[in-house]
Amino acid sequence: MHFPRSAVRMTVSMLLLGAMITPAFAVSGTVNTEGSSLRVRSQADTTGSILAQLPHGTTVEVLTAVENGWYQIHVDNTTGYVSGDYLVVNEAEAASLPVESEPVYIQVTTSVLNVRSGPDTSYDKVGSVRSGQILKATAENGWYKIDSGYVSAEYVKEVDASVASQSGKGQEIANYALQFVGYPYVYGGSSPKGFDCSGLTYYVYSQFGYTINRTASNQLSNGYAVEKSQLQPGDLVMFCQNGSTKAASHVGIYIGNNQYVHASTPGVGVIISDLNDPYISSGYVGARRIV
DSSP: OOOOHHHHHHHHHHHHHHHHHSOOOSSEEEEOOTTSOEEEESSSSTTSOEEEEEOTTOEEEEEEEETTSEEEEEETTEEEEEEGGGEEEOHHHHTTSOEEOOOEEEEEOSSEEEEESSSSTTSOEEEEEETTOEEEEEEETTEEEETTEEEEGGGEEEEOHHHHHHTHHHHHHHHHHHTTTTOOBOTTOEETTEEOHHHHHHHHHHTTTOOOOSSHHHHTTSSEEEOGGGOOTTOEEEEOOTTOOSSOSEEEEEEETTEEEEEOOTTTOEEEEETTSHHHHHTEEEEEEOO
16 A cells, blocks of 8 residues: 555654653553652652652653562652552563562671762762661662662671661761761860860760760769670760779760770870770770660
8 A cells, every 4th residue: 555755754753752752661650649649769668868759640660679568660860769559560560570678777887988879889979978877778789779879788787677776866976976087186175176085975965965974984974884795876985094093084985886986185186996906995994875
């Protein structure tokens, strides 16, 4: 059958226009929120930050299924996670999706760990996390995806959810204290202009609404005692050094991974040290939990 050239051109144009209008997804899903919007999050649970909000009826590309009932989706240049409770996906198509592990908690085991925009060292650095920090994450081929990007699995360890829950406020305190690394040591100082050891702990805790004693020896009576093996981020770690007759002559804030942050000496200022250091461990006298 012969078609006029004008009809052929029109048919081709309609096909091309249709290709632009109707997206061809390998697996598609439709938002079903009965009139409200569906939040797209950075992680596969409600603690992830909100990346976008999709109206009822929006069609999305479904990338992976997460073990906890969520889906990773892509729509309008946004890739994130949505709850499967509000996304209609064909069961036969969903069965073909790669399955992603459900979120876990990880703890950083190196001093400073780079956060990258993708799961490889070739991706740009977008931030960093410090030793002892506990983060919610999902595993992806030797990397973990966290709220702000990706971190290498080589420098973290998985921890129980109970550990993460218990260390929540303490972790906030430890993270806050870490920002003062590199600040000067000033005898009697208890502000960012300069800290002595107990001045640092006193100041950090005051920023979270806690009033503790001002000296290391008196801080030994704050909170309650915890065993060294049970230390959590935010705990006060106490030492008696240089033959002092005081119950404690030095104090710092535990940050995890056997490390603590403290105002050391006028020569070095606020630093991170290792509890396993022989000189330090020999003077260790105990720990106190404030929160």
